[in-house]
Amino acid sequence: MSTPEKYTATIKEKRWLTSDVFFVTLELDRPMQFKAGQFVMLDLPQPGERPRPFSMANAPKKNGSGTIEICMKRYETSVTAPYLDSLPSNSSVTLRGPFGFFTLRDSPRPVFFVATGVGIAPILGMMRDEQNKKTNRDMQLLFGVRYDTDCIFMDELAATLPHCTMTLSQPSDAWKGARGRVTEHLNALERPEQFDFYLCGNPDMVKETRDLLLSRNVSAERVYFEIF
Numbered sequence: 001m002s003t004p005e006k007y008t009a010t011i012k013e014k015r016w017l018t019s020d021v022f023f024v025t026l027e028l029d030r031p032m033q034f035k036a037g038q039f040v041m042l043d044l045p046q047p048g049e050r051p052r053p054f055s056m057a058n059a060p061k062k063n064g065s066g067t068i069e070i071c072m073k074r075y076e077t078s079v080t081a082p083y084l085d086s087l088p089s090n091s092s093v094t095l096r097g098p099f100g101f102f103t104l105r106d107s108p109r110p111v112f113f114v115a116t117g118v119g120i121a122p123i124l125g126m127m128r129d130e131q132n133k134k135t136n137r138d139m140q141l142l143f144g145v146r147y148d149t150d151c152i153f154m155d156e157l158a159a160t161l162p163h164c165t166m167t168l169s170q171p172s173d174a175w176k177g178a179r180g181r182v183t184e185h186l187n188a189l190e191r192p193e194q195f196d197f198y199l200c201g202n203p204d205m206v207k208e209t210r211d212l213l214l215s216r217n218v219s220a221e222r223v224y225f226e227i228f
């Protein structure tokens, strides 16, 4: 793993993917060596505000990546997304990175990703990395969001992964896909012990999913997770 360093980053692209998920591309003052799934700590200029962790959604490049992509959930009292949204393009921010150990391990077993909401970000980075490297790794994804309007990256996910389930906990009548929470689908999963699991999302989802997998005889060291 690379040692974290401080970077100055310029806002190159920003847009809202949904009403509460903000996407930003940051150009770094020099390439960063990171692993898919790692995160940066973004500084906020407001006095007393601590830096916030955000995962890279893009795949790294072999000789270091000059840009990073971040998907940011905006909560009612969020500081970060409204702050970045208020800045003009080409404004600068500072950050430190890379950090974290939520990265794909070498393993002969198939990979099963479980994400909710913006928890898809580091998993997207891992999937894209595997695709760039043409590893042909056996990967599947269970991705949970609340409403139809929360679906992000659907086309890319479906095109990349033959086994990709997007499940909505509060779908509209028009929704034709899977329904229910991710844990309901995992209850029905056959032979879960064959997989390495990678979970990312809010604390409740990660805890419930991990407990469920352990109760279904998946060994704890095969359940990797990042809590947002």
Ligand SMILES: Cc1cc2nc3c(=O)[nH]c(=O)nc-3n(C[C@H](O)[C@H](O)[C@H](O)COP(=O)(O)OP(=O)(O)OC[C@H]3O[C@@H](n4cnc5c(N)ncnc54)[C@H](O)[C@@H]3O)c2cc1C
Pocket: 039, 052, 053, 054, 055, 056, 070, 071, 072, 073, 074, 075, 076, 077, 078, 079, 080, 081, 100, 118, 121, 122, 202, 203, 226, 227, 228
């Ligand atoms: C390793 C790591 C990687 C992360 N990567 C990402 C990422 O890629 N994208 C992303 O959107 N987030 C990510 N997070 C979570 C993110 O850092 C926090 O949610 C952070 O607090 C967001 O800053 P903010 O300014 O939006 O909200 P803050 O100002 O920090 O919080 C505002 C309020 O929002 C509410 N809130 C904050 N977090 C949550 C939550 N998880 N669930 C419910 N309410 C909450 C709380 O009421 C809080 O008081 C990551 C966290 C970790 C630990």
